[in-house]
Each structure stands twice: as structure tokens, then as C-alpha cells.
Amino acid sequence: MDAKMNESSSSSPVNSTGIDTSGALQTSPSNSTGVDPSGTLQIVMDVLLISLTVLLMLSFGCSLHVNHIRSHFSRPLGVVTAIVLHFVLIPYVFYALICAMNLNLYDRLSLTVLATCPAGGISNLFVHYADGDLALGVIISASSTVLALGFMPLNMWMFSRSWGGGIVLPYVQVSVTMSTTLVPVAIGMIVVRYSEKVAKWIARVGSSVATVMIVATVIISSYMYPQMYTSTWKTWVFAAIFAPVAFTIAYLIALSMRMPADMRRTLGITTSTKSMALCLTIIALSFSSDEYLEYLVLPELHSILMMTELALFCLSYRLYRWCNGKYVMSTESDTVFTAEHDASQPVRQEQEISRNGSLRVSLENVNNNINRRMSNAMALSLPLPSGLSEYRRGGRVTV
Incomplete structure (x- = not known):
């Protein structure tokens, strides 16, 4: 097994830490359906994912004010907790589960890559539908992507060396992810400052269009990689439990720290939603074209199951709220800021x-x-x- 791993990683130059610093993309083979993952459909998928992230961040930036962001930096308990969850607790929990379940080599390394990735931008859509703290969700997505430049090489070197393989860290992809997260949010906050009506329209239309784009990505992924549905039961189990386990750990920790309900939901959603674009890029760079699809099965299956599980969670929460008449207000939806609004004015009460x-x-x-x-x-x-x-x-x- 070690020989197979060494053969798969020999196509990329690896530095002394076991992290491949080359930026060359490798060509992926055609799958069993005759669809070339590096062809037209893959280009469509890449463009769709980038457009989805930009649209989501722009929409949610139109719902934020600078004071919302400033509050979490002045009291960064939620942000620090999320960083520890993403890069310390969750990777070690799933590393222990991998060793306990004795997964095959492909699932071991792909699950390790998935567990060490930062939060994905798509998590903020589910934070929005679950009435979470949207400002905190955006900060977690951006800060975890920035800190991934340091934490991911360390984690991957620690975990993957026990299986004899080096992992490629795509610094260019990390930079692109940071840009598609921070720049649209900044533009959205500028829009809401000068035109509240336009900001509301962008936020409403953007979240709706993003939902349709998510469904489109699921359909395209299922068509490109149908072999993931015929994988082993262990692959199915880990792909299915990743999001619920990560959500439960984050939620219970936030609950033990007596955080508000919207922050607990936000931490749970952002911790369970990893950056799939970054995960797939790392896999494409790290392993040879002969075994690329084998490593791709678990992340692709997880992405579909994760979005399904979080969608069911949001529907269940809204059903609970509707039945009980309980609406836990999030920090971004209860106060409307305009250019003339003074944040120091007291809230009007009956x-x-x-x-x-x-x-x-x-x-x-x-x-x-x-x-x-x-x-x-x-x-x-x-x-x-x-x-x-x-x-x-x-x-x-x-x-």
C-alpha cells in the first residue's frame, strides 16, 4: 500500500515538509461514463462554483453593516472558537475515526484533506436560512481561509505522513477563495450604505439564484461522477456523518460557552460546511491521474449529502419556528442601517x-x-x- 501511495505522489515535487509547492494542475482521466472531468463540464462546474461564491458573498454583504463586523473583532470569542474547531478539533476527531474504522487508502487521504479545509462560502446560505449570525458566518469563512495558509500544511504533514504520502497545497486557489469571499462582501457593504433598496433587492434575488445554482451543481456532479453512488458502505457512512458530527460538536461547545442561539447555529453550520472547491483542487494536485477518481469519490458524495442534510436542518428549523411562533432574531436582520442611521441611537420600544x-x-x-x-x-x-x-x-x- 505504501508503494502505491509513493507511486501516486511521485508526479509532483514535494518539499521537506511533505507539502508539494508546485502549482501545476494534473490532467484527470475520463470516468466510466465517458465524461472527461477536465473537459467542458468541469469548466462549467468551476465557473458555477466561483459564481456561486461571489453571488452569495455579494448578497450577504448587502445585509451587513460595518458595526456587525466590528463587534465580532472586538469580542472574538465566536471567531476563535470556530478557528479551533476547523483546524484542531475536527481534524483530530476524524483522524481518530479513520484509524478506528481502518478505511482504505483513498478514503483516508481524501477525508483528511476534507477535515483540514477551511469553511466554505456556501455555508453562509444555510446560516441565512437558519436565522444565524450572518456577520459571524462571513468572518469565519474569510478568516479560516486566510489562516488555512498556515494550518493546512501543518495538519496535512502531521496526518498524511503516517500513510507515506505528500499533499499539495494550492496557494493560488486559496488566494482566489479569499478574493471571492472578501471583495464581494466589501462591495455589498458599500451598496447597503448608499442604497438600502438596491441592497435589499440584491440580497433577496441573490439568495434565490444561489439556491438554484446549488441544485445545478448537484445534478452536474451526479452526471460526471456516477460511480460515487456505488462506493463501499464505509465511504457512505463517513460521507453521511461528517456534517452531523461536526455540527453537533460545534453546537455543543457553543452551548457550553453559553453563546446565543443564532451564534450556536452559525458555528454548527460553518464547521460542518467545508470548502469543497479547495478540497477538490488539493486532490487534483496531489495524486496521479490514474487514481484521481478513487480519491474523488468521498468528497463528491459528501458534498451532496452535506447540502441535503443542511437543507433538511433549515427546513426543520423553520417548521419549528412556524409551529411554535418562536423567532430567534439574528443580528443582521433585526436592525436596518442606512447612511444616515446612527448606531448609537436607542432602539424604539413600545x-x-x-x-x-x-x-x-x-x-x-x-x-x-x-x-x-x-x-x-x-x-x-x-x-x-x-x-x-x-x-x-x-x-x-x-x-
Whole structure:
């Protein structure tokens, strides 16, 4: 098995750390259906994925304000937790599972690459549908991609050396991913600052078009790589459990740290959604053309199952919210910022003065205000309503 791995990695120059620094793409063979993965359909898929990321980031940038971003940098607990999850906890958890289940060589290395990848831009679409903290999701996507330049070579060297192989880190692809994440978000934030109506239209249309594009990518992937549906049961199991396991670990850690509900959902979704474009590029660069499709099976199958599982989660959450009448407000949807809006102005509340002159605030308004401020208090710099001496999350309000 080691000889096979050495043969597959001999086509690329590997440096002393086991990481191939060459930037040359390798040609992929035709699969069993006669479709060339490096041909026209692959070009269409690449363009579709890049366009999808740009459209998503532009749409969500139109829903953000600079104060939303600033709040998470001033109190970076959520961001730091996400980075630790992406590059420390999740890779080690799945490395332990790989060793325990004794997977074949192809699934070992492809799952290792998948586990060490940063968050994908598509995660923000599911964060949006699950009423998560969109500002936090965008920051996690961007920061994890930047930090992947340092963490991914270290993780891949530590994990893959036990199987005798070197992994190629495509620095150009990482740079492209950073650009398609940061630049559209910045443009969207500029648009919302000067034209709120245009920003709302872009956000609404962009999320809808992105959903259609995701369905198109699933159909094209299924046509190009039909052999992934006939893989072994172990491949199916790991492709299916990756997202639920990562989501559960992230959610429970966020819950133990008493983060708000929208931040817990955001951490769970972003941790379980890896950058598939970067993962597939690494596989294309790292392994020979003779075995390329064998390494590609698990990531492609995982991408389809992951999007299905997260879509079901978002539908279940919205059904729960509709049935129970509970709407946990996210930091980006409850406050509309314009160029003339001053973030230091207090939130208007429906107040009712009782006969003895004491202040009474509606319970529903207070709960919404508490949820919002717990996620974005420092960014908005909103003072407590007069008459409220203290409040606790889910607790009593003292008036």
C-alpha cells in the first residue's frame, strides 16, 4: 500500500515538509461514463462554483453593516472558537475515526484533506436560512481561509505522513477563495450604505439564484461522477456523518460557552460546511491521474449529502419556528442601517406607563431586544432602556 501511495505522489515535487509547492494542475482521466472531468463540464462546474461564491458573498454583504463586523473583532470569542474547531478539533476527531474504522487508502487521504479545509462560502446560505449570525458566518469563512495558509500544511504533514504520502497545497486557489469571499462582501457593504433598496433587492434575488445554482451543481456532479453512488458502505457512512458530527460538536461547545442561539447555529453550520472547491483542487494536485477518481469519490458524495442534510436542518428549523411562533432574531436582520442611521441611537420600544408611573415593557419586545444585544451589544452601542436595571438571557427582567 505504501508503494502505491509513493507511486501516486511521485508526479509532483514535494518539499521537506511533505507539502508539494508546485502549482501545476494534473490532467484527470475520463470516468466510466465517458465524461472527461477536465473537459467542458468541469469548466462549467468551476465557473458555477466561483459564481456561486461571489453571488452569495455579494448578497450577504448587502445585509451587513460595518458595526456587525466590528463587534465580532472586538469580542472574538465566536471567531476563535470556530478557528479551533476547523483546524484542531475536527481534524483530530476524524483522524481518530479513520484509524478506528481502518478505511482504505483513498478514503483516508481524501477525508483528511476534507477535515483540514477551511469553511466554505456556501455555508453562509444555510446560516441565512437558519436565522444565524450572518456577520459571524462571513468572518469565519474569510478568516479560516486566510489562516488555512498556515494550518493546512501543518495538519496535512502531521496526518498524511503516517500513510507515506505528500499533499499539495494550492496557494493560488486559496488566494482566489479569499478574493471571492472578501471583495464581494466589501462591495455589498458599500451598496447597503448608499442604497438600502438596491441592497435589499440584491440580497433577496441573490439568495434565490444561489439556491438554484446549488441544485445545478448537484445534478452536474451526479452526471460526471456516477460511480460515487456505488462506493463501499464505509465511504457512505463517513460521507453521511461528517456534517452531523461536526455540527453537533460545534453546537455543543457553543452551548457550553453559553453563546446565543443564532451564534450556536452559525458555528454548527460553518464547521460542518467545508470548502469543497479547495478540497477538490488539493486532490487534483496531489495524486496521479490514474487514481484521481478513487480519491474523488468521498468528497463528491459528501458534498451532496452535506447540502441535503443542511437543507433538511433549515427546513426543520423553520417548521419549528412556524409551529411554535418562536423567532430567534439574528443580528443582521433585526436592525436596518442606512447612511444616515446612527448606531448609537436607542432602539424604539413600545412602552406603556402604568397608573403608578412605573415603566412596563412588553415581554416579547424585551426578549427580542435581549437576543439581539447578546449577539451585537458592543457593535451597536445601544444603552439599556430606561427603567431596566438588569437582564439575563432567558431570565426575569427587573423593572
